Amino acid sequence: MTQPSVDQVWAWLDEVPDPEIPVISLVDLGIIRDVDWQGDTLCVTVTPTYSGCPATTIINLDIETALREKGIDKLELKRQLSPAWTTDWLTEKGRAKLEEFGIAPPQPAGGPDRCPRCHSANLERISQFGSTPCKASWRCRDCLEPFDYFKCI
Amino acid sequence: MTKDDALFQFLLRMGDNTLILGHRVSEWCGHSPVLEEDIALANTALDMIGQTQLWLGLAGEVEGNGRSADDLAFLRDAWDFRNVLLTELPNGDFGQTLMRQFLFDAFQSVMLNWLQDSSNTRIAEIAEKASKEVSYHLERSGDTVIGLGDGTEESHAKMQAALDYLWPYVGEMFDGDAVDAVLAKEGIAPDPAELRPEFDAIVGAVLAEATLTVPDSPFVHKGGRDGRMHTEHLGHLLTQMQWLQRAYPGATW
Numbered sequence A: 001m002t003q004p005s006v007d008q009v010w011a012w013l014d015e016v017p018d019p020e021i022p023v024i025s026l027v028d029l030g031i032i033r034d035v036d037w038q039g040d041t042l043c044v045t046v047t048p049t050y051s052g053c054p055a056t057t058i059i060n061l062d063i064e065t066a067l068r069e070k071g072i073d074k075l076e077l078k079r080q081l082s083p084a085w086t087t088d089w090l091t092e093k094g095r096a097k098l099e100e101f102g103i104a105p106p107q108p109a110g111g112p113d114r115c116p117r118c119h120s121a122n123l124e125r126i127s128q129f130g131s132t133p134c135k136a137s138w139r140c141r142d143c144l145e146p147f148d149y150f151k152c153i
Numbered sequence B: 001m002t003k004d005d006a007l008f009q010f011l012l013r014m015g016d017n018t019l020i021l022g023h024r025v026s027e028w029c030g031h032s033p034v035l036e037e038d039i040a041l042a043n044t045a046l047d048m049i050g051q052t053q054l055w056l057g058l059a060g061e062v063e064g065n066g067r068s069a070d071d072l073a074f075l076r077d078a079w080d081f082r083n084v085l086l087t088e089l090p091n092g093d094f095g096q097t098l099m100r101q102f103l104f105d106a107f108q109s110v111m112l113n114w115l116q117d118s119s120n121t122r123i124a125e126i127a128e129k130a131s132k133e134v135s136y137h138l139e140r141s142g143d144t145v146i147g148l149g150d151g152t153e154e155s156h157a158k159m160q161a162a163l164d165y166l167w168p169y170v171g172e173m174f175d176g177d178a179v180d181a182v183l184a185k186e187g188i189a190p191d192p193a194e195l196r197p198e199f200d201a202i203v204g205a206v207l208a209e210a211t212l213t214v215p216d217s218p219f220v221h222k223g224g225r226d227g228r229m230h231t232e233h234l235g236h237l238l239t240q241m242q243w244l245q246r247a248y249p250g251a252t253w
Helices: A006-013 A055-069 A092-101 B003-026 B035-063 B069-074 B094-115 B121-149 B153-169 B178-185 B192-209 B232-241 B243-247
Strands: A032-038 A041-046 A075-079 A123-127 A135-140 A146-150
Touching: A006 A032, A006 A041, A006 A055, A041 A055, A055 A075, A123 B035, B003 B035, B003 B069, B003 B094, B003 B178, B003 B232, B035 B069, B035 B094, B035 B121, B069 B243, B094 B121, B094 B153, B094 B192, B121 B153, B121 B192, B232 B243
Parallel strands: A041 A075
Antiparallel strands: A032 A041, A123 A135, A135 A146
16 A cells, blocks of 8 residues: 555544543644654654553554554554653644533643633632543632643643 | 662662652542542552653663563562652551652652753653653642641641651651762762752741741651661552562463
């Protein structure tokens, strides 16, 4: 088969959902650092979000499964630690999808700017941590709904 | 001592600190005072176990005997561990757990900050990654120490008692030896004594705001980071942590 272009591979990877937050793709999450052909081997470079995140191994498995289904048989997954993943790498599309799903996207101020449901700015933090390593727990004082906030790191 | 021997020892110290403290903190899972704290402690433990995989993974590579991070974690006995004694102490109450976390986070943040400029790029990369997580831990453990220290009469008394109990274990983190001297000369890792002023500044500011008093005693418990003499608590911890690999050698997920 002819070698799919790097752009094509990026498009395929953009269809692979994050295992913990399936509304966004791995590309949206900003953890795919590089896609490159080295001879007849496709190298995909991935950076972990949190060093202990249990989703990391599942993510590698999902990438492999998705690309094999597209006919890629020579595949190498590389781990890259530096530069360390930052929430600045979330795509705008990813941020919008997070909010639509009910998770407030990260903000430089260190807390959500508005409730993902009613958009009120009257908020309080419940815990610095949440249901996954990448989230914290907040509550809206107006609609009273608790919600996840994607931590800014 | 060759540079690689020293490097292996240093990486064990880094990895064993996060492994043993990570395991200790995970013992709170399902037992914390409130749900949010349970989640916070479990997440903190998870970050530390994740960092352990990076440190011990590199330790295995440096050693060159084909041992993986899992082999090092589950198949060594107490005398081969190189964690400081502070990390293996039992949790005590919630306040004591958070005080221990704060003292360790303060040390770790200063250490990782230094290591980000290590002449060994693998170490610098791990430090860069772990540093982000540890800053977050330090913010939380510091806030909690202040909240409980400057809280009710009872919470204040418990936090002061925790500090009095844990303080004699602080000095070991800064007690350099031949391993550190070899690595300091190469610009790979610091002489830990060099980190003390910055640690004292962080801890002094938080404890003052928490209305807690640093004990006036120079006594230091040591023997963990050089493996000479661990406390009896480490062996008990390992019986839990290593049970599965001991009972079913080589078992995999």
